[in-house]
Structures are given as C-alpha cells and as structure tokens.
Amino acid sequence: MSTSALVSRLEAACGEEYVLTHPHALATYGSDGLAQYHQIPVAVARPGTAQEVHAVVRACYEAGVPWVARGAGTGLSGGALPVAEGVLIALSRLRRILQVDLDDGCIVVEPGVTNLAISRAVAPTHFFPPDPSSQIVCSIGGNVAENSGGAHCFKYGFTTNYVVGLEVVLSDGTVVELDRDAPGYDLLGAFVGSEGTLGVATRIRLRVIPVPESTRTLVAFFEHTSQAGDAVTEIVGAGIVPGAIEMMDRLSIRAAEAATHAGYRLDAGAALIVELDGPEEECTARFDHVMALCHEAGAQDIRVAKSEDERALIWKTRRAAFAAMGRIAPAYYVQDGVIPRTRLSEVLARIDELAGEYGLQVANVFHAGDGNLHPLVCYDAARPGEPERAEELAGLIVRACVEAGGSITGEHGVGVDKKRYMPDMFAEPDLEAFQRLRCAFDPHGLANPGKVMPTPRLCGEVPGPYREHPLERAGVAERF
Amino acid sequence: MELQTILAARPATFEAAASMLARAAADGQTVRLRGGGTKLGWGAIGPESRIELCTGRLNKVREHNTGDLTAVLEAGTRLVDAQEQFATAGQMLALDPPLAGAGAASRSGTDLGATIGGIVATADSGPVRHRYGAARDLVVGMTVALSDGTISQSGGKVIKNVAGYDLAKLFAGSFGTLGVILSVSVRLHPVPAGTATAFAADGDPEALAAAARALAAAPFEFDALDIAWKRGRGTVLARCCGADPLRRANRAARVLQEAGLDDVDVTAEDDALWELQRAGQRSRNGALLLVSARPSALAGVLRAAERCGGSVVGRAALGVSYVEVEADALEPLLAALPAGASGVLRDAPAEVRAAIDPWGEQDGTALELMRRVKARFDPAGACNPGVFVGGI
Numbered sequence: 103m104s105t106s107a108l109v110s111r112l113e114a115a116c117g118e119e120y121v122l123t124h125p126h127a128l129a130t131y132g133s134d135g136l137a138q139y140h141q142i143p144v145a146v147a148r149p150g151t152a153q154e155v156h157a158v159v160r161a162c163y164e165a166g167v168p169w170v171a172r173g174a175g176t177g178l179s180g181g182a183l184p185v186a187e188g189v190l191i192a193l194s195r196l197r198r199i200l201q202v203d204l205d206d207g208c209i210v211v212e213p214g215v216t217n218l219a220i221s222r223a224v225a226p227t228h229f230f231p232p233d234p235s236s237q238i239v240c241s242i243g244g245n246v247a248e249n250s251g252g253a254h255c256f257k258y259g260f261t262t263n264y265v266v267g268l269e270v271v272l273s274d275g276t277v278v279e280l281d282r283d284a285p286g287y288d289l290l291g292a293f294v295g296s297e298g299t300l301g302v303a304t305r306i307r308l309r310v311i312p313v314p315e316s317t318r319t320l321v322a323f324f325e326h327t328s329q330a331g332d333a334v335t336e337i338v339g340a341g342i343v344p345g346a347i348e349m350m351d352r353l354s355i356r357a358a359e360a361a362t363h364a365g366y367r368l369d370a371g372a373a374l375i376v377e378l379d380g381p382e383e384e385c386t387a388r389f390d391h392v393m394a395l396c397h398e399a400g401a402q403d404i405r406v407a408k409s410e411d412e413r414a415l416i417w418k419t420r421r422a423a424f425a426a427m428g429r430i431a432p433a434y435y436v437q438d439g440v441i442p443r444t445r446l447s448e449v450l451a452r453i454d455e456l457a458g459e460y461g462l463q464v465a466n467v468f469h470a471g472d473g474n475l476h477p478l479v480c481y482d483a484a485r486p487g488e489p490e491r492a493e494e495l496a497g498l499i500v501r502a503c504v505e506a507g508g509s510i511t512g513e514h515g516v517g518v519d520k521k522r523y524m525p526d527m528f529a530e531p532d533l534e535a536f537q538r539l540r541c542a543f544d545p546h547g548l549a550n551p552g553k554v555m556p557t558p559r560l561c562g563e564v565p566g567p568y569r570e571h572p573l574e575r576a577g578v579a580e581r582f
Numbered sequence: 583m584e585l586q587t588i589l590a591a592r593p594a595t596f597e598a599a600a601s602m603l604a605r606a607a608a609d610g611q612t613v614r615l616r617g618g619g620t621k622l623g624w625g626a627i628g629p630e631s632r633i634e635l636c637t638g639r640l641n642k643v644r645e646h647n648t649g650d651l652t653a654v655l656e657a658g659t660r661l662v663d664a665q666e667q668f669a670t671a672g673q674m675l676a677l678d679p680p681l682a683g684a685g686a687a688s689r690s691g692t693d694l695g696a697t698i699g700g701i702v703a704t705a706d707s708g709p710v711r712h713r714y715g716a717a718r719d720l721v722v723g724m725t726v727a728l729s730d731g732t733i734s735q736s737g738g739k740v741i742k743n744v745a746g747y748d749l750a751k752l753f754a755g756s757f758g759t760l761g762v763i764l765s766v767s768v769r770l771h772p773v774p775a776g777t778a779t780a781f782a783a784d785g786d787p788e789a790l791a792a793a794a795r796a797l798a799a800a801p802f803e804f805d806a807l808d809i810a811w812k813r814g815r816g817t818v819l820a821r822c823c824g825a826d827p828l829r830r831a832n833r834a835a836r837v838l839q840e841a842g843l844d845d846v847d848v849t850a851e852d853d854a855l856w857e858l859q860r861a862g863q864r865s866r867n868g869a870l871l872l873v874s875a876r877p878s879a880l881a882g883v884l885r886a887a888e889r890c891g892g893s894v895v896g897r898a899a900l901g902v903s904y905v906e907v908e909a910d911a912l913e914p915l916l917a918a919l920p921a922g923a924s925g926v927l928r929d930a931p932a933e934v935r936a937a938i939d940p941w942g943e944q945d946g947t948a949l950e951l952m953r954r955v956k957a958r959f960d961p962a963g964a965c966n967p968g969v970f971v972g973g974i
Contacts (some may be wrong), residue, residue, distance in 0.1 A: 123756040180713055205877070206876045254744065259715070262751075263715055278951055284924065285941045286926065286971040287752055288705075288756075291751025292749070292751055295747075296747055312798075343771070380803050381830055385831060420676035442649075443650055444649035473740055476868055506740055511743070516745055520745070529734075531732045537748050539747050540747070542959075554746070
C-alpha cells in the first residue's frame with residue numbers, strides 16, 4: 103500500500119480533519135516528555151472512538167506499517183516517540199468517562215482521560231491511588247502502558263494493581279477483551295506496563311477505593327540524607343506503611359523552595375515528607391510514633407501540616423522539585439532508578455562521588471518507601487560536551503542502582519531511552535523470554551517497534567516455514 | 583483415572599530442573615509439575631504423562647531482606663515454613679490460602695503443605711486478598727525454566743520496577759503450562775500488631791450483600807471482608823488490624839447494626855473464624871466452584887448456592903466466591919448463577935471433572951491469544967499439557 107493510499111484509509115477511518123500529514127502539524131508530535139529524542143512520523147491519526155482506533159490499526163496492519171500509540175505525551179523515556187516510517191495514533195480525543203459504578207468500586211474510561219479526572223469522577227467518596235507527578239495532564243492510557251506509579255504507591259500499589267479490565271486492539275486489528283478475573287493466563291497483567299508494544303487499550307476498567315478517613319502530613323529536616331534514610335528504615339521497620347514517604351536532598355530543597363517559598367530550611371541536608379492516611383485511630387497512633395522516630399534519627403526540625411492548605415503546600419513544594427531545577431541549572435536530565443531501600447546511603451555516596459568526578463551537580467528526589475530514586479543531573483547545554491557528560495553520568499547512576507540490586511526504572515519505563523541498559527539487568531535468556539511474549543501478541547512487530555528491547559529482533563513463525571520479514575529484507579532487524 | 587507415573591524427578595538445583603524438562607521435551611515427553619501436592623485435582627484432566635517433576639528439593643528461602651521487606655523463595659518452599667522465618671522479623675507474606683498455614687500438614691495427614699510455587703501457579707489466595715491483593719500483586723520477580731532448557735528471569739528484587747515485561751503475572755495462575763516456576767521474589771508486609779473481627783448474621787442474601795457493600799465503601803482499611811452462607815443463613819465478617827483494631831471493629835459493628843443484621847458481635851480472638859473461611863475454599867467430597875462476579879451480584883450468588891443446597895465463603899468486596907455443592911448439584915448451580923458470573927471448578931470427584939470442562943466457556947479471541955502465548959513459551963507442548971483453559 104502506498105503512503106497516499108494509507109493516508110486515505112486513515113482519513114476514511116477518522117475523518118479527514120483528524121489525519122495530519124503536514125510537516126508543521128507532525129512536528130508537534132515528534133517528541134514526548136523526553137525532548138532529546140525527535141522523530142517525525144508519516145502521519146498522525148487522531149481517532150475519536152474505539153471503533154476508529156480499530157480501523158486505524160487495521161489499516162496499518164494491511165499496509166504493513168508500524169504505529170505508535172500516544173496519550174498525553176508526558177512520558178519520560180521516549181516511549182511515545184514516533185517511528186519514521188510509521189503512523190502515530192494520538193488518543194487525546196478518547197476522553198469519555200463511560201461508567202462510574204461505585205457499588206462495584208470501579209470506573210470505566212477511555213484511554214485519553216487524564217489520571218486526575220478519574221479521581222475527580224469518583225470523588226468525594228473514592229479515589230484512584232496511582233498519582234504520577236504529571237497527573238493533571240497525563241492520560242490513563244499512558245499510565246496503563248507504563249504501569250505508572252507516583253508518591254502514594256508504596257502503600258497503595260501501582261497502576262497494575264488497579265486495572266481490572268481492558269479492551270485491547272492487537273496489531274493485526276483484532277479486538278480482545280482482557281478481564282483480570284477471567285479464567286486463563288493473566289494477559290491483562292502482562293499487558294499493563296508493556297509500553298505500547300503489545301497493542302493499544304481502547305477501554306479501561308479500573309478499581310477505585312474509598313478516600314481515607316484521615317490524613318496527617320509532616321516534613322522533617324535532617325542534616326544528612328543518611329539520617330533521613332535511617333528514619334525511613336525505622337518507620338518501615340516499626341510496621342508503619344505511610345501513604346507516602348518522600349525525600350529531597352539539599353539541592354532539590356533549594357530549587358523547590360525558590361519556586362514555592364514554603365519556608366523549607368535551606369540549611370537542611372534532607373527533607374523527609376511523611377504522610378499517614380487511613381482510619382482515624384490508626385493515623386493518630388502512628389503519627390506520634392513517626393514523629394518520635396524522626397527525632398531519634400536526628401531530625402533538626404519537624405513541621406506538621408495543621409490545615410489542608412499547609413498540606414497542599416508541602417506537596418506543591420515536593421512536586422515543584424523537578425521543574426524548579428531550572429532555577430539553579432540551565433538544563434537537567436531526570437534519571438529514574440530503583441535501589442533496595444537499605445542501600446540508600448551507599449548509593450547516594452556513590453552518586454556524590456560520580457558527580458564530583460564529572461564536575462556536575464546532581465540533585466536527588468526520592469520515593470523513599472519503595473527505593474525509587476530520581477537523580478536530576480544538572481548541566482549547561484551551552485558548554486561544549488556537557489550534555490553528553492551529563493547523559494553519561496546519568497547512565498553510570500543507573501548502573502550503580504542495578505549493582506546495588508535494584509532496577510533501571512521504577513516508573514518512567516524503558517522506552518527508547520533506557521533500552522541500552524536492559525542488558526545490565528537482564529541476560530540474553532531473559533530478553534529472549536520477553537520476546538516470546540511480544541511475538542505472541544504482535545508477531546509482525548508493528549506495535550511501537552524499537553522500544554524496550556535493546557536490539558531489534560523479529561519473531562519466528564510458530565509453527566510453519568521461515569518467511570522473510572519486511573524489516574529483515576530492509577536490513578533494519580535480524581532474526582534471533 | 584489415575585496417571586501411571588514412571589519417573590518422579592526431584593531436582594535439587596535450577597539447572598537440574600531445566601535440563602530434566604528440556605530432555606523430556608526433546609524426547610517428545612510431557613511433564614507433570616508438582617509442588618506440595620495439595621491442588622493436584624484442580625484443572626482439567628490432561629493426557630497421561632510419564633514424568634513428574636517435583637519441586638520439593640527446591641525449598642530454600644534464598645533471601646530474606648528484612649530491612650527491605652522482600653524475600654526470594656525457591657518454588658518448593660512450603661508457605662508455612664517461609665512464614666515462620668518471616669515472623670521472626672515481625673513480617674509476613676500476605677498470602678493466606680488454605681492448606682498453607684500452621685497445622686495444614688497435620689490436618690492433611692501428610693508432611694505436605696502448599697508450596698509457594700504451587701500457590702503462585704494456581705493463583706490461590708485467602709481472605710487477606712481483600713487488602714493485599716493476590717499472588718500476582720505480591721510477586722515482584724520470578725525465575726522460570728522453559729521447555730527448551732532456558733532459565734529466565736523477569737522483574738527483580740525491589741518492589742517498584744517497570745523494566746521489561748511482567749512475565750511473573752503471566753506465569754501466576756498459568757497452572758505450569760508455560761514452564762516451571764523455580765523461584766519467586768516477593769514483597770513482604772509487617773505482621774499487624776493486633777486483630778479484631780466484627781461479624782453479623784442474617785437469613786436474607788440481599789441484607790447481607792447490602793451490609794457488605796456498606797462496609798466496602800467505608801474507610802476502615804479492613805484486612806479482610808468476607809461473606810459466609812450455609813443452610814439458609816449467612817454471615818458478614820470484617821477483620822481490622824493495626825494499632826487499635828478493637829475500636830475499629832466496633833465501628834464496623836455499628837455499620838452492620840445500621841444495616842439491620844442480627845447477632846452483631848466483635849471478637850479479638852478471631853483466628854478460628856478466619857480459619858473456617860479458608861477451609862470453606864476447599865471440598866473433600868463435593869464439588870467446589872470458584873465463582874467470579876461483580877460484587878453487586880453477591881446476593882445472586884448466595885441465592886444460587888441456596889437453591890442448590892450449597893454453602894459459600896467469599897471475598898465480599900472482590901466478587902470472588904467459593905461455592906461448595908454436592909457433585910450432582912454442580913450443573914444446576916452453574917445454571918443458577920447470576921448473569922455475568924463465571925465459574926471455575928476446583929475440587930471435584932474425578933468423574934465429575936472428566937465429564938465437564940472445569941474452566942467453563944471462554945471468549946474465543948482471548949483464548950486464541952492464550953494459545954499463541956502457550957505456543958511461544960512451550961512450543962514442545964511439554965509442560966502440564968491439557969490441564970488449562972481450552973485444553974492448553
């Protein structure tokens with residue numbers, strides 16, 4: 103099928119005005135939240151209904167053209183980066199809330215609905231716990247693809263713990279219903295977090311839970327991150343599971359304070375935000391205990407939010423940390439690694455050492471409960487070679503996380519950015535097993551190719567004789 | 583029909599397990615997998631195999647990282663043994679299926695108890711699924727052997743990780759049909775400081791379901807919220823854990839009272855109540871159907887069970903019910919279930935299992951995709967063939 107024939111098919115599927123082919127229009131979709139990668143697709147299709155998505159995917163299949171699904175484009179691993187010869191399917195028009203059913207504790211939505219809109223739709227009695235920092239704009243379809251987390255997932259779990267049903271379009275245009283409780287393989291569990299490489303979800307059923315009765319929030323300041331780390335270990339060791347427990351280091355405190363003027367201590371080496379939520383009596387009993395443990399760990403100062411406004415300011419300051427880095431550095435590279443929480447001091451020391459070697463500043467923001475580190479590597483793009491050095495340093499940090507027994511990504515995903523680190527974490531037989539799943543869902547490799555796996559690979563036919571794949575013919579990929 | 587096993591392999595290492603599986607597959611043989619042997623009657627009856635691979639010697643807790651609340655368990659580790667070790671640090675794996683706790687071995691009259699591999703492979707769970715989720719939600723990494731001898735790992739040892747595909751979820755509940763689970767990394771939780779249970783009874787399924795719904799919507803963070811039904815009368819049970827469980831249980835009791843239920847009570851000596859709930863998930867002589875339905879269909883499930891002379895235990899807020907009936911009442915029970923409910927037969931006499939498909943009707947498209955997954959992971963068809971949905 104020629105490009106123009108494909109575009110006609112797409113136009114027939116979604117309507118002419120919703121298929122973009124002009125270079126200026128396409129440029130808008132060239133990157134997601136990770137702007138250093140940019141790629142112009144052949145066309146952008148903006149279907150308005152699930153049926154239109156099915157038709158678009160079907161058209162791509164018949165043309166043998168790869169495609170990438172995109173939600174709000176806030177991803178930080180290049181997962182929604184278009185492929186040059188392919189179609190970008192933008193799901194932003196699918197933002198209907200289809201059903202709210204609080205008797206069954208669930209909500210059914212289209213993939214373009216924002217994360218925050220879900221909690222709003224079930225308020226004031228219920229909420230949807232996964233809360234990525236971008237929750238005002240990021241879409242639930244993207245959350246499903248990335249298995250998104252957020253500050254509250256140490257207690258409440260990740261997107262994968264809340265998805266109970268999906269309508270998925272496979273790359274051959276087949277529509278399949280995946281239900282968490284249906285007998286058979288947990289294909290739904292395999293799909294969530296697959297970064298758009300197994301298909302595209304067009305309808306999402308989610309579990310929502312009752313809003314906690316009580317919420318208590320404090321921020322404790324320490325001289326050193328190691329003391330804050332000790333406090334976290336003591337709190338968790340005491341059997342307390344905070345709703346959120348977040349740490350910021352000296353540099354990120356400075357940046358965030360400059361943005362929000364929340365009155366954070368600028369002489370502190372670490373700020374630890376602890377939020378307890380749950381039943382009244384549980385919260386009250388635990389909160390005093392947490393204060394005592396923070397004091398014992400050497401807290402210089404503890405501030406307790408006395409009102410919802412004060413609580414909101416604590417969180418605003420925490421959420422501002424990323425964007426506020428712009429105040430102390432012209433540019434920065436956000437890293438996302440996970441370590442066993444008990445290795446925190448050692449890994450932070452290693453990051454300090456590496457930062458010294460590279461002559462760059464690294465600020466650390468940390469989901470402390472689950473060991474998810476977000477080092478922000480600051481650099482100045484105007485200085486020759488510095489962006490490259492920053493990226494190299496970010497890579498060494500991620501390797502330090504893996505060496506400590508952790509992971510290359512806790513919530514941003516592998517996408518295009520981290521696939522080169524996959525072999526640090528997974529051996530060839532592990533990657534080969536991943537590919538088996540990929541091939542079962544998408545034997546032709548049309549759904550978001552070039553992501554997640556470190557090297558392009560093709561699927562052998564099962565069963566049947568060998569046939570040359572178009573990508574193989576073009577020399578783009580080889581068979582493993 | 584009893585299977586004639588010729589060879590029972592008990593590998594002591596991952597490598598030995600993988601190579602036994604690969605050799606059998608290369609010879610065109612099929613392999614049956616066995617953990618603690620507590621659920622061998624589940625699933626369909628597959629074709630006879632001559633080789634049984636037992637995980638009994640893969641029984642070490644490889645890691646218990648107390649500070650990180652994680653552990654790595656070999657598949658043949660009995661859950662009861664692992665829990666004993668975790669308890670020394672005030673921790674637990676929040677999975678409480680039947681035949682996996684202290685006393686399980688003596689009750690079954692053998693030295694066996696459910697292993698972590700078997701529990702994960704069958705996706706078995708117990709009352710605390712309400713709070714902590716099922717096996718799939720607690721397993722953060724997995725090592726498996728595939729039928730070509732490959733040993734592969736997915737996930738990791740940290741509780742938050744999105745690198746690579748979540749193959750642990752695919753293998754959880756796969757009944758050994760994709761490969762052999764060799765070990766799992768799990769997330770642990772603190773053992774609650776105290777527990778207390780509020781409970782109340784009624785003879786009206788609607789009243790029980792409404793009370794359960796009111797509790798499910800309350801912000802009490804129950805560890806478990808269950809229903810039980812037998813001979814025309816049922817109970818709602820809500821377990822509170824943590825700092826002041828009795829006070830919270832009393833608040834729950836008030837909700838039950840307001841819902842109009844009878845015999846409202848609260849007890850801190852609640853272990854026996856929950857052991858009964860677990861026991862109700864298994865049937866020695868009858869047929870046990872695992873019913874999945876929307877929580878709002880709970881009253882319908884209770885009525886169906888009552889009509890067929892059955893008894894029920896279940897997770898009221900999750901829509902998961904275990905219905906036990908006499909074997910000859912199974913067909914009427916399936917017909918009486920509310921619309922949208924599906925049933926999977928678990929325990930049943932062999933002749934009953936042989937006569938029907940224990941998995942029930944499947945959606946054709948999803949089943950086709952499952953067949954493709956099976957073909958990719960076990961192209962030789964060596965792993966536990968015929969026991970799973972659609973004859974996989």
